[in-house]
Amino acid sequence: MTDYIVSIDKKKHTLKILSNKRVQLNGNKHEVELSQLSKYAYLLKIDNTIHHVTSEKLSNQNYSFTINGSHYNTTVRTNLEEKANEYLQNKAKESGTEIIKSPMPGLIVKILKQVGDNVEVGDPLILLEAMKMENEIRASASGIVKSVSAKENSSVEKGQALLEIS
């Protein structure tokens, strides 16, 4: 029997796989049957309802699904992985640095905060131009800007580190 912890937004669900066709979700038992139509499309039968789902595997723990027009990003961990993750997060909190990464490829138009500036969660940090639109990259943590690796008028790749808050 394997237990999984599934996080969607800030909610956590516990899922036990009881057998090939039975699962237990937050304590309730369901009959399930899965059928894969193509690399990205599945049919999932839960009890007597069939759901059409498109799925993308983002990593070993992260999936993105669309079900009847509703979009979900999920994180799924085994019990052990969940505990390891909690431990790592607590450690990060102690050292307390947050690295802001570029959410998309684009051009740095303006850097709004400098090293030493105080920032609150949600404060705009950097203006990034992509697809002819200016996008604000906002702070995901409060603190003091520790370093800025982005340069104005230079292009960046998705996932590139731009700024560090501590």
Next chain:
Amino acid sequence: MIKKILIANRGEIAVRIAKACKEMGITSVAVYSDADKSSLHVRVVDEAYHIGSSVAAESYLDGDKIITLAKIISADAIHPGYGFLSENSNFIKKCEEANIIFIGPSSKSVEMMGNKTTARTIMKKNNVPIVPGTTEGIKSYEDAEKISKEVGLPIMLKAASGGGGKGMRRIDKIEDLKAAISSAQNEARKAFGDDTIYIEKFVENPKHIEVQILADKHGNYIHLFERDCSIQRRHQKVVEEAPAPTLTKELRAQVTTAALNAAKACNYYNAGTIEFLYDQNENFYFLEMNTRLQVEHPVTEAITGIDLVKEQIKIAQGDVLNVQQDDLNIMGHSIECRVYAEDVDSNFAPSTGKILHHRLPSGPGIRVDRGIDILSEISVYYDPMLSKVIAHGQDREEAIARMNRALEEYQIAGVTTNIHSFQWILNHPDFADGTFDNNFLDREFLPLLPGEWKNELDDKYENVATILSALLKDRDSKTKPFKRECKPENRWGKENYEPS
């Protein structure tokens, strides 16, 4: 007769135009940039030509290159779609000189409507109501102060050659006027090479109502009723519908008459749209005229049965309009949702990538105009609009129900889309009763970012996402205790249902 059309555009509108060409027996030609090699518009035409790099200035905006190509391949007409070269009067002039039919208005009409102060002057002369303010640029500060006090604060400063919010300022206090004028002038000079600034009264929470017209080269003008495009975020239209849900017959007559006057005032031919602001006291004010096909033209096609692209082509080749005003009736109601590759919860950041999978909605009253296909690349170079879903019903309720159903059916994998967020819009009470205005999304939706808007929706599928996450991870794990077969030939109900 036009025999071959070069489509100087990309994405869904290029595909839309190619479909009209096919139906009319006209050879369609696509042009494409490096980034668009795998785009749908290249796949659906009769001929396709690579014209340059991914940067629009070196491909879709390079008018000379496009005209030269049209001559080499003996295209007799160019359809500009919307955006890019569609409202560029210099380009139209060059087409006129090269003896290539531009499927649109004359360069003169575009020039008249391109400059805002000129357009305001013409409209005022021709009984089209304009927002109170000046029809000329500000000459001196004293002048500006006097006019601001006359029309009453708040006012807007706008650039005569403007667009896209540049050179625009809202003034609430007269003390701010002086500094705002000089900063608006600076911005306008940099953006448009023209620092003419004029004054308009600020219209509080208006609706965006626009009228579709058709006019031929023989002086015949008809209107195809109005659209309500007030569902916008930061001046970007998201949902459009026809007819406008709250408009009475009398107001409809008033606004469509004003629109026809506006088109006549600039000797217009082609399909065109006259945009109005509609304020809380039932006043219409001319905003601008778009001298081209609009993104939202399908809702008008749905309620009138007229194919606007075919009409554009027929008008361009000199045909007389064969539709009379009295032939037209509003048939039911239609709504369009623009599907963008964007992550709503990351402040609408565009999402790039490859379309890995898609399944189109279908069934009664549903149309999808799309620019994407399997393995299309969504790049940073162009507008992130993937497709438009258009629903048509006997009445507004049916159109909304069909739209909700279609968006549930629509599957796109590979990029993040805004499809989920339409559930919030379509089910909001202000949308249901039609009382929304241009600031509705900015006021009601933006404060719910990131993610909180989802809390206002029924969440029927979180359990499905949860179960599937675990099943997929379990399938891929090396230590799984259960063998999980999930081949397509899986069939439900190996155990038949038997009443117990």
